[in-house]
Amino acid sequence: MKSYLTHLECTYCHATYPADEVIRLCTECSKVLYPRYDLAGARDALNPDELKNRPANMWRYFEVMPVLDEANVITLGEGFTPIFKAERLGDKIGASAVYIKDEGLNPTASFKARGLSAAVSKAKELGITKLTMPSAGNAAGAMAAYAAKGGMEAYVFMPKDAPEANQIEVSISGGDLTLIDGLISDAGVLSRKRAAEEGLFDVSTLQEPYRVEGKKTMGYEIAEQSDWELPDAIIYPTGGGTGIVGMWKAFAEMEEMGWIGPKRPKMYAVQAEGCAPIVRAFREGAEFAEPWENAQTMAAGIRVPGAIGDYLILGAIRESGGGALTVTDDEMKYYMSLVASLEGMFICPEGAATAVALNKLLVAGDLSPDENILLLNTGSGLKYLDVM
Ligand SMILES: *Cc1c(COP(=O)(O)O)cnc(C)c1O
Numbered sequence: 001m002k003s004y005l006t007h008l009e010c011t012y013c014h015a016t017y018p019a020d021e022v023i024r025l026c027t028e029c030s031k032v033l034y035p036r037y038d039l040a041g042a043r044d045a046l047n048p049d050e051l052k053n054r055p056a057n058m059w060r061y062f063e064v065m066p067v068l069d070e071a072n073v074i075t076l077g078e079g080f081t082p083i084f085k086a087e088r089l090g091d092k093i094g095a096s097a098v099y100i101k102d103e104g105l106n107p108t109a110s111f112k113a114r115g116l117s118a119a120v121s122k123a124k125e126l127g128i129t130k131l132t133m134p135s136a137g138n139a140a141g142a143m144a145a146y147a148a149k150g151g152m153e154a155y156v157f158m159p160k161d162a163p164e165a166n167q168i169e170v171s172i173s174g175g176d177l178t179l180i181d182g183l184i185s186d187a188g189v190l191s192r193k194r195a196a197e198e199g200l201f202d203v204s205t206l207q208e209p210y211r212v213e214g215k216k217t218m219g220y221e222i223a224e225q226s227d228w229e230l231p232d233a234i235i236y237p238t239g240g241g242t243g244i245v246g247m248w249k250a251f252a253e254m255e256e257m258g259w260i261g262p263k264r265p266k267m268y269a270v271q272a273e274g275c276a277p278i279v280r281a282f283r284e285g286a287e288f289a290e291p292w293e294n295a296q297t298m299a300a301g302i303r304v305p306g307a308i309g310d311y312l313i314l315g316a317i318r319e320s321g322g323g324a325l326t327v328t329d330d331e332m333k334y335y336m337s338l339v340a341s342l343e344g345m346f347i348c349p350e351g352a353a354t355a356v357a358l359n360k361l362l363v364a365g366d367l368s369p370d371e372n373i374l375l376l377n378t379g380s381g382l383k384y385l386d387v388m
């Protein structure tokens with residue numbers, strides 16, 4: 001298989017950069033870089049029917065993945081997670097076509113595996129050996145796991161109230177864990193300082209170009225697993241936003257390759273009432289989101305007070321005709337047990353937030369009962385036992 005990666009492009013000022021150098025953000029405007037591909041070449045090389053013969057993981061889309069040499073791919077089998085019809089949940093809340101993509105079945109039990117498999121593999125290809133990251137939880141565990149598999153060093157800076165599972169998974173896979181008395185933004189400051197001092201490469205959400213390429217494969221899978229027919233709406237628990245902007249990128253790439261038409265799902269971002277910078281900015285009609293003060297929620301994955309990709313998230317939501325809304329921690333807890341008792345899935349609080357949001361959107365009349373709606377369960381509830 002051959003990757004059709006050509007270069008990097010700034011998502012804001014459109015400056016371009018070669019893809020064979022170590023770079024994090026646009027050096028002109030400090031905004032997010034996206035990998036770009038020769039999509040005409042990829043289109044000629046890969047007929048989507050041929051995907052059926054490929055391994056059931058996210059690297060099946062190799063032509064549009066950023067690693068050039070297959071030997072550099074560090075995989076634990078991430079991706080190609082199942083989509084289940086949530087029949088009993090749908091009956092309960094009055095919707096006839098509710099589906100859940102279960103990202104809790106990924107290695108390290110969250111969809112962070114996708115982003116980190118892509119980023120750590122590409123880092124290895126570029127000769128990087130030491131990685132760092134501030135993380136409220138699942139990203140750290142995933143980074144440590146892929147770094148271990150790739151024989152690389154992982155440094156993690158984590159708020160000390162992060163779920164215990166995330167702390168343990170970093171340590172057990174040999175990561176260097178620093179617990180701090182503060183928020184994810186404080187962990188970021190420390191991580192950047194150590195990165196500068198010790199030559200560590202920071203793989204924070206959207207602050208290097210490749211994690212988003214792992215997350216975008218959710219968009220490819222949703223299309224492939226639904227016979228190239230996208231749902232009417234996708235509800236996504238939004239922290240740094242890599243998943244929502246990644247899927248949005250995937251849809252554009254697939255349309256350019258002729259795999260899907262112009263129809264797009266309405267994209268809904270869900271955040272916690274105690275940390276909702278994107279929801280606030282959406283309601284205010286702002287292009288960027290102001291950082292959230294005193295962020296608080298049990299859902300560590302969406303406890304992200306400021307997202308560098310805010311303009312990309314807000315752009316995708318608005319272009320899609322979707323929206324943004326908040327849910328409370330109590331609502332998340334209630335829906336964790338509701339989904340477990342109706343569907344047999346022990347989903348994470350962030351995933352439960354999407355089911356709460358669906359109910360609210362139905363009640364408000366923003367979504368109708370017969371629409372085809374996909375919820376992303378982004379991780380396993382088993383990682384949150386101590387915070388429940
Ligand atoms: C990180 C995380 C999220 C948020 O993902 P982003 O792509 O950063 O918005 C949601 N749920 C879980 C379980 C997470 O770990």
Ligand SMILES: [Zn+2]
Nearest residue numbers: 010013026029
């Ligand atoms: Zn730029």
